Amino acid sequence: MKLLVVGSGGREHAIARKLLESPQVEQVFVAPGNDGMTLDGLEIVNIGISEHSALIDFAKSNDIAWTFIGPDDALAAGIVDDFNQAGLKAFGPSKLAAELEWSKDFAKEIMVKYDVPTAAYGTFTDFEEAKAYIEKQGAPIVVKADGLALGKGVVVAETVEQAVEAAREMLLDNKFGDSGARVVIEEFLDGxxxxxxxxxxxxxxxxxxxxxxxxxxxxxxxxxxxxxxxxxxxxxxxxxxxxxxxxxxxxxxxxxxxxxxxxxxxxxxxxxxxxxxxxxxxxxxxxxxxxxxxxxxxxxxxxxxxxxxxxxxEGKEPHMTWLDKGVTLGVVVASNGYPLAYDKGVELPAKTDGDIITYYAGAKFSENGRALLSNGGRVYMLVTTADTVKACQDKIYKELSKQNTDGLFYRHDIGSKAIKV
CATH class of the missing domain: 3.30.470.20 (ATP-grasp fold, B domain)
Structure with missing residues (x-):
């Protein structure tokens, strides 16, 4: 069968690569994907995630068995509903079900209604009311943009002043656009x-x-x-x-x-x-x-x-099996400046083979096609499996020390919390 994955990042690379391992799968297309994915035999399709009609036409004309939807904004835009209405199968929630993510206030309402343990909170559209709530609750406190903000709409404020400033940026300065027109302010949970x-x-x-x-x-x-x-x-x-x-x-x-x-x-x-x-x-x-x-x-x-x-x-019981030993660990390599302004066009190291996997999130071939260049904030990720967290770290960081990462950066302590426990 042929499958389609919608999205372009490291998540979609991992999903598509895993699907392609199946002996039943002939081809996996990724729309829009990124050039690094082609090094694993994936086929990228130049259709954006918001182009639902074009994606549906592609799925129909290429006899796609079903489509796996990766990104949150595509789900929030109702892509699964559109595929289903066109008679196509898609793995992902409807727009109404995906509101668990695209509205933090809705998620909180569901949790309160069905007794799911979560932090105490308040929801605000008015800055002065938000400010008064923050001052009454004290710090530390958490300020969240209600809508989608690419994982960046959350501020864990250590002081009342920081929290008020975060609320000001969202509600008055429009830092996250419509996503921040409403904010959820939560108690800080320790753990x-x-x-x-x-x-x-x-x-x-x-x-x-x-x-x-x-x-x-x-x-x-x-x-x-x-x-x-x-x-x-x-x-x-x-x-x-x-x-x-x-x-x-x-x-x-x-x-x-x-x-x-x-x-x-x-x-x-x-x-x-x-x-x-x-x-x-x-x-x-x-x-x-x-x-x-x-x-x-x-x-x-x-x-x-x-x-x-x-x-x-199809509503059947899947037979899922997992490695029952060891740990799998991965380190992201990002462009200098990320998550703020960053440069593109840095030449990337060769793709790793063997027991270290390279997943690409933001990569593009040079004009002559000879080099793979950075083309995003998060660029690639190295992943390996070993008996312990420390053994994984040793392998990944040894490999990264050999790579030319000029213009890029990564954390040196991924997994260290597990070692300290």
Whole structure:
């Protein structure tokens, strides 16, 4: 069969590469993809994620069995609804179900209604009211743009002044456009964060290995929030009992609640969780795979990913198997300046082969086609599997030390939290 993946980043590279491993899969197309993906035999299609009609026409004319939707903004724009209305299968939630991600206020309402543990909060469109709430609650406190903001619309403020400034930038200065026209202000939760993913069809769901992402740009969790600078899976010091509790108190009630709300869920549900003294609580939901967690979770899958998704789409029980030993870890290499202004056009090192995988997020061939150049904030990610976090680090950082990363940067401490525990 032929498959289509919508999106262009490292997440979509990992999804498409895993699908292509299936003996049932003849071709995997990625729209719009990036040039680095072609080094793994993937075929990129020059159609943007917002061009729903063109994507549907491509899927029909190329006999695509089903389409995997990667990015949040495509889901928020109703791409799955459009594919379904055209008689095509797509793996991802409807626009109404994806509101769990594209409106933080809606997600909070669902959690309160169905008794899902999360931080206390208030929602505001008026700056003076937001400011008064912040001053009353005190700091630390968290200020979030209600809508999608490429993973950058969250400010963990350590002082009241920082929180007020964040609210001002969103509500008055229009820093995130319509996404920040409404803000959710939450109590700060103390604990260890982790990611829990489920592949879902209605009330049936299948839990993936836990992962831990590193959002801050620089070593020691310093600097601005990014889309993610590295991750590892599973989280070795997280007891299975915590996962079981999260499934019972978070995943099940949310999915059951979405059915009751007339918004049954299909696709990937990402639960961004924090383990507090009172147990796991929700920081946020995403309606799709996380980036960079996808790149370190999918290499651990030992079953046929294409068959697994086909089964879930058809309402059948998928036979999913995973590596049961070791750890998979990945480090993102980004353009200098990211997540703010950055340059493009840096020549990239050769793609790694063997037990270190290279996933490309922002890469483009030079005009003569001889060199692969940087073409985004996050550029590529190196991923490997070993017995321990430390062994993974040793392999990845040894490889990175050999590469010419002039004009690029990466964190040197991905996974170190697991070693300190």
């Amino acid at each position: 260890e964060e982790f990611s829990l993913f489920a592949l879902v069809n209605g009330d049936k769901f299948y839990i993936l290995p836990t992962a831990q992402d590193h959002k801050r740009a620089y070593d020691g969790d310093k600097g601005p929030n990014t889309g993610g600078m590295g991750a590892y899976a599973p989280v070795p010091h997280l007891p299975q009992s915590v996962v079981d509790t999260a499934v019972e108190t978070i995943v099940k009630p949310v999915l059951e609640g979405m059915i009751k709300e007339g918004r049954p869920y299909l696709g990937v549900l990402y639960c961004g969780l924090i383990l507090t003294a009172d147990g796991p609580k929700v920081i946020e939901f995403n309606a799709r795979f996380g980036d960079p967690e996808t790149q370190i979770i999918l290499p651990r899958l030992t079953s046929d990913f294409a068959q697994n998704i086909t089964d879930i789409l």
